[in-house]
Amino acid sequence: MSATTLPPRHQRDNPLRWLAATAAALALWALLYAQLAPFSEWAAGLLPLAPGSRAHEALKFFIYDTPKVLLLLTLVVFAMGVVRSFFSPEHTRALLAGRREGVGNIAAAGLGVVTPFCSCSAVPLFIGFVSAGVPLGVTFSFLIAAPMVNEVALGLLFALLGWKVALTYLGFGLGVAVVAGWVIGRLKLESWLEDWVRNVRAGAVELPSADISVADRIRAGIEAVKDIVGRVWLWMIAGIAAGAFIHGYVAADLLASIMGRNAWWSVPAAVLLGIPMYSNAAGIIPVVEALIGKGAALGTVLAFMMSVIALSLPEMIILRKVLSLKLIAVFVAVVGCGILGVGFLFNLLFA
Amino acid sequence: MKDVKVLGPGCKRCEATAQMVRDEAAKLGIEVTVEKVTDYAAIAGYGIASTPGIVVNGKVVHAGGLPKAEDLSGWLAAG
Numbered sequence: 001m002s003a004t005t006l007p008p009r010h011q012r013d014n015p016l017r018w019l020a021a022t023a024a025a026l027a028l029w030a031l032l033y034a035q036l037a038p039f040s041e042w043a044a045g046l047l048p049l050a051p052g053s054r055a056h057e058a059l060k061f062f063i064y065d066t067p068k069v070l071l072l073l074t075l076v077v078f079a080m081g082v083v084r085s086f087f088s089p090e091h092t093r094a095l096l097a098g099r100r101e102g103v104g105n106i107a108a109a110g111l112g113v114v115t116p117f118c119s120c121s122a123v124p125l126f127i128g129f130v131s132a133g134v135p136l137g138v139t140f141s142f143l144i145a146a147p148m149v150n151e152v153a154l155g156l157l158f159a160l161l162g163w164k165v166a167l168t169y170l171g172f173g174l175g176v177a178v179v180a181g182w183v184i185g186r187l188k189l190e191s192w193l194e195d196w197v198r199n200v201r202a203g204a205v206e207l208p209s210a211d212i213s214v215a216d217r218i219r220a221g222i223e224a225v226k227d228i229v230g231r232v233w234l235w236m237i238a239g240i241a242a243g244a245f246i247h248g249y250v251a252a253d254l255l256a257s258i259m260g261r262n263a264w265w266s267v268p269a270a271v272l273l274g275i276p277m278y279s280n281a282a283g284i285i286p287v288v289e290a291l292i293g294k295g296a297a298l299g300t301v302l303a304f305m306m307s308v309i310a311l312s313l314p315e316m317i318i319l320r321k322v323l324s325l326k327l328i329a330v331f332v333a334v335v336g337c338g339i340l341g342v343g344f345l346f347n348l349l350f351a
Numbered sequence: 352m353k354d355v356k357v358l359g360p361g362c363k364r365c366e367a368t369a370q371m372v373r374d375e376a377a378k379l380g381i382e383v384t385v386e387k388v389t390d391y392a393a394i395a396g397y398g399i400a401s402t403p404g405i406v407v408n409g410k411v412v413h414a415g416g417l418p419k420a421e422d423l424s425g426w427l428a429a430g
Contacts, residue, residue: 088414089401090401090414121402124394124400125400127394
């Protein structure tokens, strides 16, 4: 194609210019990030509170964590937005349809992380997958991994607890999704779907192939930041505030005796407590950080976090439209056991 | 007269998509009927796995997320 026949959009979307702008934005980001520690030291010094007092400790925690988490979250969400522009649920379904269990579960869990997915699409996605010949267990692997191992959770864990914990979470989160999906597949529960779901027979649709430019992918990243950071920042600040309170005011011995490594019953208690609670990763992870700082065992709080995020009441109410109560109970039990295992294993590994 | 269906359970984005279709059609001077399909079985029948979806004269042209205005005008003009 010669330049004269290109539509105006493609001239505006010079890929080099977009890439250069992205590089400049990343440099600015790095500069801001490098200034964080001196800035929060300076800002904490301005507080009219005695250094070392509880209120001062709590506020310092808040002042330092809020901009740091916001910056890291923005970066991770942007990168994930760009990666996700290479995937779509329809494409993922085509990759998974008719796949054997085992390999299919692994592929589904992995694709669950990178496929764009919004919880309001959960039901159409479920039916779309099952009716196009994706096995039930493989579909579940996708549905468990997608909310649990998401960019917000990974970004925040990386920001607050370091890359080792973030990577381990990624590995174990995928592990739970693979194993739980495989177990559900082995149980052969297709007959427990709502009747109308089993009767939907839809082939995969052939969408006109969208031609996506470099500029479109960068734009997708920016859109993701606007959408996700715009949606979770309030949760996050509430979470950091709760974390700051724990940091400043909760006694370490008390917490360690309840959530510490020696209290074996704390892992199942954390999972059970997490089921009726509803928050997203942005709200819960700053709390997790503060709890760990006070001597709570990593496995116990991560199990709590997974349970809060992956087993939520609102999601079950949505899924009730397609699943029978029995099937939802099995889903909760299998995923809950997986999380339990992760909690104990983490406590063992990071002892 | 173009027959446009917006597929989605009635979330915010589905509303926004339906409004985009109306606006774009008005801009192009194309007459359209916009129908919202909210029934899950009917949505699945079109073979999409993400919403909102757009169907122009019986053909699925889009699934998942808000469409781009330029693409939308292309579908409306062509379909």
